[in-house]
Amino acid sequence: MSSRPGGGLPGVDATETVVMRISGSPGPDDVPRLCAELSALLGGAAGAGEAVCDVGDMIAADLTAVDAIARLRLTAQRLGCGFRLRGAGPELRALLHLVGLSGLAGPG
Template identity: 50%
Template sequence: MTPIVLVVTGRVTRDAVPGLCAELEALLYGPDGAARAPGAGVDCDVGGVVRADLALVEAIARLGLVARRAGGRRLRLRNVPPELRSLLDLVGLADVVDLGYGTGRTQGAGPVTGRCRSGAPGPG
């Protein structure tokens, strides 16, 4: 089954976290509140994030809770930069989410269903 995918890019700030959670909820539930694709996995592509920090770790933890509340789904991360992997391991979240889930190019995967730019501009 094609996974539900949320793509996060830019710099994630603490102020952006509620919006990211709302975006994932919109992907998981229809307008009537019924779960969409109940058997589908939940993937979060973080390859476009420009800074791995504790705000991003908080966002991942909260997105993981949203996924679990949607029928016990587990959040799988795609394109995890090494510094984010280290942070997740340091705070004990490496066991809560699936890390290193491919490159975003899984065989048979459909189009990305959600794309969210986190509000803050990247460096440059």
């Protein structure tokens, strides 16, 4: 995980975790908006070190969802932040594994 250096005491991790929730079934037209929302969240959180994407309320585990997740990960990386998922179900985990992104969902 990479993080932007924060101010404050030396040797103290002053990073913040930003949580973004995706619910429903995102379509291809939603991906740019989701990336812009994540950029705004990370840009507004001084010292944000990690973005957590909560997908527990996502309805469809399909390749559009995987594309959205991959692009959100790239957005976070471009801003110097780590990225991980929370609440990924077994179907989404299986798709992420097939495309080489299983590490985003954590152990399971």
